[in-house]
Amino acid sequence: MDSDNRRRRVTTTRHLHDLAGSPSEDVSPLIAQSWRRSRQAGVIPDGSHLPQLQYVEDLDLRRRLVQCALPILDRLHDDLSDMSLSVALSDEHARVLVRRDNDPVLAAKLDKVYFAPGFTYAEELVGTNGVGTALETGMAVYVDGAQHYHESIQYFTCAGAPIHNPTTGRVEGLIDITGLTHTSNPLMRQLALGAARDIESALRATGSIKQQLVLGEFLVACRRRQTSVYSLSCGVFMSNEIGSRLLEPIDEAFLREEAQSMLDPSRVAQFDLRLPSGGSITVKRTLVEHGGDIAGIVLEVEATSCPTKTVQPRRTVPVFPGWRGLRSNGTGVEGS
Incomplete structure (x- = not known):
């Protein structure tokens, strides 16, 4: 036929x-x-x-x-x-x-x-x-x-x-x-x-390199001070032992979602964030780069009783400018 x-x-x-x-x-x-x-x-x-x-x-x-x-x-x-x-x-x-x-x-x-x-x-x-x-x-x-x-x-x-x-x-x-x-x-x-x-x-292959870089910064933050530390790289969200006890499950899920919108060099390095449970946290963010690209972020988090300046949650993942047209292992680390 x-x-x-x-x-x-x-x-x-x-x-x-x-x-x-x-x-x-x-x-x-x-x-x-x-x-x-x-x-x-x-x-x-x-x-x-x-x-x-x-x-x-x-x-x-x-x-x-x-x-x-x-x-x-x-x-x-x-x-x-x-x-x-x-x-x-x-x-x-x-x-x-x-x-x-x-x-x-x-x-x-x-x-x-x-x-x-x-x-x-x-x-x-x-x-x-x-x-x-x-x-x-x-x-x-x-x-x-x-x-x-x-x-x-x-x-x-x-x-x-x-x-x-x-x-x-x-x-x-x-x-x-x-x-x-x-x-x-x-x-x-x-x-x-x-x-x-x-x-x-x-x-x-590239994800392994980026994740290793972010893990290194994550472990440095864990050793630097006794605080809750989280990281996000290539879709993997991780916390240390202190961080796993700090947040309620609903708040940790919220932080994981917000971490996606923090992959943006234009955002401030430290800010307060209001949580779904009603509490607030202070977040210190460290961007990790690899070859001009963002490999991930490390977040150092503390509970805040009286926040002064709260960053409103952003629900969208940032988009970098693009082309146009029709052509053209530390102890106490937990993964979640």
């Missing part, structure tokens, strides 16, 4: 699926479930109207994920130089961060559907696709032509593989390989999966 006939058959299957909501032998359960989620999210598959995509102007291209992924993206791009394929990196929110092209015709077609840096290809916005569906399922996927829910991207075939943080297990981002349907090959999924594993290995 040629690609046009197959596309028409799968598109007809999707229309029937939308009407009846029943699975079909023409598509896998993974694709059928993604179609169902796309329909429930309100995605309209009509190809005459592009989805309303979210766009972020300033991308965080200094984050560790990007720095670890760039050499692997470049190598994969070179390996695929004789094929009409594009390689892209997205973050954990399905925002495209970087795209590498080796075919100007394919690149122009991808730009036309806004599969480009800054745009979000979440499944709930675009429907079934290699980026959003892989992030939604946490699995490597292969979405071929008409298996895409939205008709505007059914001329592409894409393979996506999630990239997991080797320390926390959380999804850090995704690697995607895209080509036109008539040049597709199921091996694209294995290529994406292999690249994702290589990026995870790079994250593990």
Whole structure:
């Protein structure tokens, strides 16, 4: 069966699926479930109207994920130089961060559907696709032509593989390989999966260095004075024995969340913080850097009975300025 006939058959299957909501032998359960989620999210598959995509102007291209992924993206791009394929990196929110092209015709077609840096290809916005569906399922996927829910991207075939943080297990981002349907090959999924594993290995290596640096500063703070000490590095939050007794569980969880927003050089080094339980603490923050990047922070914390100046909690993780456009072991240490 040629690609046009197959596309028409799968598109007809999707229309029937939308009407009846029943699975079909023409598509896998993974694709059928993604179609169902796309329909429930309100995605309209009509190809005459592009989805309303979210766009972020300033991308965080200094984050560790990007720095670890760039050499692997470049190598994969070179390996695929004789094929009409594009390689892209997205973050954990399905925002495209970087795209590498080796075919100007394919690149122009991808730009036309806004599969480009800054745009979000979440499944709930675009429907079934290699980026959003892989992030939604946490699995490597292969979405071929008409298996895409939205008709505007059914001329592409894409393979996506999630990239997991080797320390926390959380999804850090995704690697995607895209080509036109008539040049597709199921091996694209294995290529994406292999690249994702290589990026995870790079994250593990750099994470170990950063965590060792932060641990060193953590132990220095523990020896310097008898106080509660906490640290955050590569998603790992840690306290000394005194710190494990200082805070209630709800307050420690709160401090861990707030520590994410303290990874910002512009914040003051010492401040008071009001806790959910009603108490207050004085926090002395030390930033630990590695190669111009922030490796983590160490917090020295004391209970405060009458705070004078309280820093209001910040719920968002800071974003560094990025590129724009469509192109481009001590005793008494506890982990929690």
